[in-house]
Amino acid sequence: MIHFVGAGSGGADLITVRGARLMEEADCVIYAGSLVNPDVLQYAGPACALYDSAGMTLEEVIARMAENERAGKTTVRLHTGDPSLYGAIREQMDRLDALSLPYDVTPGVSSFCGAAAALRAEYTLPDVSQSVIITRMAGRTPVPEGEALRKMASHGCTMVLFLSTGLLENVERELLAGGAYTPDTPAAIVYKATWPDEKVFRCTVGTLAKTARDNHITKTALITIGGFLGTDYARSKLYDPSFTHGFREATV
Ligand code: SAH
Numbered sequence: 001m002i003h004f005v006g007a008g009s010g011g012a013d014l015i016t017v018r019g020a021r022l023m024e025e026a027d028c029v030i031y032a033g034s035l036v037n038p039d040v041l042q043y044a045g046p047a048c049a050l051y052d053s054a055g056m057t058l059e060e061v062i063a064r065m066a067e068n069e070r071a072g073k074t075t076v077r078l079h080t081g082d083p084s085l086y087g088a089i090r091e092q093m094d095r096l097d098a099l100s101l102p103y104d105v106t107p108g109v110s111s112f113c114g115a116a117a118a119l120r121a122e123y124t125l126p127d128v129s130q131s132v133i134i135t136r137m138a139g140r141t142p143v144p145e146g147e148a149l150r151k152m153a154s155h156g157c158t159m160v161l162f163l164s165t166g167l168l169e170n171v172e173r174e175l176l177a178g179g180a181y182t183p184d185t186p187a188a189i190v191y192k193a194t195w196p197d198e199k200v201f202r203c204t205v206g207t208l209a210k211t212a213r214d215n216h217i218t219k220t221a222l223i224t225i226g227g228f229l230g231t232d233y234a235r236s237k238l239y240d241p242s243f244t245h246g247f248r249e250a251t252v
Contacts, residue, residue, distance in 0.1 A: 002065050002075045002101060004089055006082045006108015007031070010195035012039035014109045019043075022106060027073035030061055035080035035220065037195060044076075053077075058088075062095045069101050082110040085134065086162055112160045114193035115222045118200050119229070127234035128227040129157040137164035137171050153178025161223040165189070168209035168223070175225060181205050186229035191221040202229065 003022045008014030015023070023029060023043035031041065033052030041050060053061055061077070068075045079087045083105060096103050112134060116123055123132045133152050136143060141163075143149070152159065153175045164171055175181050183206025191199040203211040205225060212218070227233075237243045244250040 002103040004105040008109040009111040009114030026076040031078040082108045115190040123158045125233035131157040133159045137167045149174035150177040156180030158226040165221045
């Protein structure tokens with residue numbers, strides 16, 4: 001059996017209980033070494049074979065999994081954060097399907113959740129934003145034209161940019177071209193959210209590139225944008241004394 005497991009965003013104790021148990025039981029762990037905290041590997045048993053996929057091709061990863069299956073061994077494929085976001089798991093699953101090899105997926109704490117925790121923020125504030133756009137700036141990996149950053153930025157909602165820290169001049173330009181954010185719209189760069197060396201830099205849309213430059217942040221960071229980082233919002237209906245819902249009658 002092959003288990004795709006989300007390692008969580010950094011902190012080794014942020015893997016799920018299920019993910020840690022699968023690690024303990026695994027004969028082989030293939031981990032995405034460029035981003036998975038090596039401390040997460042402590043959950044693997046002493047006899048477990050460890051492979052860093054950073055230096056492997058898709059074909060080599062699949063060949064390792066297939067060989068493990070032939071030998072009756074259990075494999076954990078450990079991805080950073082949650083495997084469903086920029087994890088390149090679909091191409092692995094399709095090849096495993098073609099080989100009739102069994103697998104399942106265990107979710108993880110994505111770094112965008114880790115970043116909110118680091119910021120002590122709520123992405124969905126009443127009267128500010130009720131949507132979160134998760135996207136990236138087009139770089140060596142293209143983004144479909146309909147999802148160009150300036151189009152996504154036209155909504156003015158909460159936005160979280162993955163894989164874009166090296167492109168912040170372009171990010172600033174595209175965010176402003178959307179017309180809904182201004183140079184003063186609050187933004188933050190969260191470096192290594194939930195890792196021991198996590199860093200948070202609060203800034204604005206107009207100072208994203210400078211903030212990253214001044215603090216030497218070039219990778220392993222998320223860019224968050226929007227009024228959720230500001231001070232104004234409306235209180236929730238859910239806990240409002242004058243609001244009745246399925247679990248509570250209004251008291252005023
Ligand atoms: N599946 C992962 C994302 C993998 S893509 C997840 O759910 O988080 C890799 C990108 O994610 C990095 O370039 C960076 O933009 C972001 N990232 C991953 N871990 C991070 C962390 N702990 N803090 C900030 N950004 C992180």
